[in-house]
Every structure is written in structure tokens, then in C-alpha cells.
Amino acid sequence: MTYYECEACGQLADFADAHGRPLHRECPVCEEQSVWKTAFTDERTGVSF
Numbered sequence: 001m002t003y004y005e006c007e008a009c010g011q012l013a014d015f016a017d018a019h020g021r022p023l024h025r026e027c028p029v030c031e032e033q034s035v036w037k038t039a040f041t042d043e044r045t046g047v048s049f
Contacts, residue, residue, distance in 0.1 A: 001041070002018065004038060005037060009029045
């Protein structure tokens with residue numbers, strides 16, 4: 001599972017259709033188009049913090 005981070009505010013999200021590429025999508029926090037870059041990838045089923 002790959003998580004992406006909004007460059008503007010740091011919001012994390014999982015975009016299943018991104019396949020590890022940087023994205024240009026609307027951020028629910030910023031409420032505007034933002035660049036999303038890979039924050040981290042976890043090959044396990046779940047993520048623990």
C-alpha cells in the first residue's frame with residue numbers, strides 16, 4: 001500500500017490508482033489542486049503507528 005502526501009499541507013492519502021507516480025489532485029484539507037508525492041510504501045496488509 002502506497003501513501004501519498006500533499007506538498008502544500010502534509011495530508012496523507014492512499015490513491016489506489018496512482019501506482020507510485022506523483023499526482024495532481026484536489027486536497028480535502030487545502031481544497032485546491034495540489035501535487036501529491038509518495039510518502040511511504042508498506043507491503044504489509046495494514047500499517048501500525
